[in-house]
Structure formats: structure tokens, C-alpha cells
């Protein structure tokens with residue numbers, strides 16, 4: 001790469017609207033995966049993509065999402081059952097994990113968000129958070145996403161630059177067989193400029209090339 005090219009890229013990045021620019025490492029919308037099994041369900045977007053699972057033993061379905069046509073839903077929850085999302089943060093810092101989540105009246109309403117780099121040892125990022133019942137406003141498509149049901153958590157820097165990241169939304173409650181809980185628009189993002197901070201320009205170019213080579217997590 002010539003010096004002129006590097007300077008040009010640096011100028012373009014410096015002029016980018018970085019205040020709100022986000023880079024998506026993985027995003028699950030369930031618009032293509034249309035879940036009817038426990039998974040894996042491939043991410044529809046992101047630099048790395050990844051896999052989603054519903055480890056509940058219940059019936060999996062794809063009812064309407066939060067302003068989108070599809071979601072990932074399960075009934076028949078026991079305490080300890082979970083939704084899981086696997087991806088990577090290699091080369092990136094300043095992670096945020098976000099998702100929409102709701103439930104029917106008899107679905108589980110109390111969850112932990114847990115994180116792991118190996119699938120064995122988990123830390124709790126968000127403890128005992130409440131999930132709202134789907135009513136007034138409910139989810140619809142087309143429709144404006146219901147902000148009440150959107151969650152976002154900053155991920156500690158110790159999880160930057162990891163080849164494997166596993167997020168779990170873990171139910172803390174048993175729920176009757178008929179009760180469901182669903183998620184939509186699940187994403188791991190970073191501020192766009194943070195790719196430069198940790199990778200340098202050479203690494204950034206390599207990471208962008210990797211967008212076309214989705215790993216299987």
C-alpha cells in the first residue's frame with residue numbers, strides 16, 4: 001500500500017462521523033434463519049456473524065419481532081434455560097451487547113445476562129433484569145420498535161480481542177409450558193473508530209476482508 005493510499009484512508013477515517021458510527025460484529029434478526037429448532041441459527045449480519053441457540057427443551061418458533069417480522073421464541077422454560085449467542089471480538093475493543101426481549105404473561109420474566117470466552121466459565125454482566133409482558137404496546141411488523149423492550153450493556157474491556165465470545169440470557173424462573181419468551185435484533189457492536197485503535201490500518205483492512213469469510217462458531 002502506498003503512502004498516499006494510507007494517508008487518503010486516514011483522512012477519510014478522520015472525516016467520518018465517528019460520534020455515532022457503529023460497527024456490527026454480529027447481528028441476529030431471525031429474518032432469514034426463521035427458527036423452528038434449538039439451533040444453531042446463523043447471524044444475518046456483522047463482520048464475524050455467529051450462531052444463536054435456544055437451550056430450553058421447549059417448542060421453538062419465530063413469531064413477530066420488535067418492529068420486524070421474525071424473532072426467536074420458546075415456551076416451556078425451566079430456571080437455568082437460556083438463549084445463547086456465539087461470535088468473536090478479535091481485533092476490536094469497546095464492545096456493546098444489545099437485544100430486544102419480551103414474553104407472554106406466563107413466560108419467564110427474570111433473567112441474567114452472562115458472558116464467557118470458553119463456554120465453561122461464565123461471568124454475570126447484568127443480574128436479575130426484568131422482561132416486560134407483551135401488551136400495550138406489543139410488538140408488531142411493520143411498526144416502531146418498542147423502546148421499553150430494548151436492552152444494551154457495555155462489555156468489560158477484558159472481553160476485547162477474544163476469538164470466542166458467548167452471551168447467554170439465562171432464565172431465573174420456571175414457567176408453565178404455555179408461557180413464552182422471545183428475543184429479536186440481538187447485536188454485538190463497537191464504535192467504528194475502535195477498530196483502528198486496536199488494529200492499526202493494516203489490521204483494519206484485513207478485518208474488512210474477513211467480512212466475506214464468516215466463521216462458524
Ligand SMILES: [Ca+2]
Nearest residue numbers: 029065068070
Ligand atoms: Ca427480527
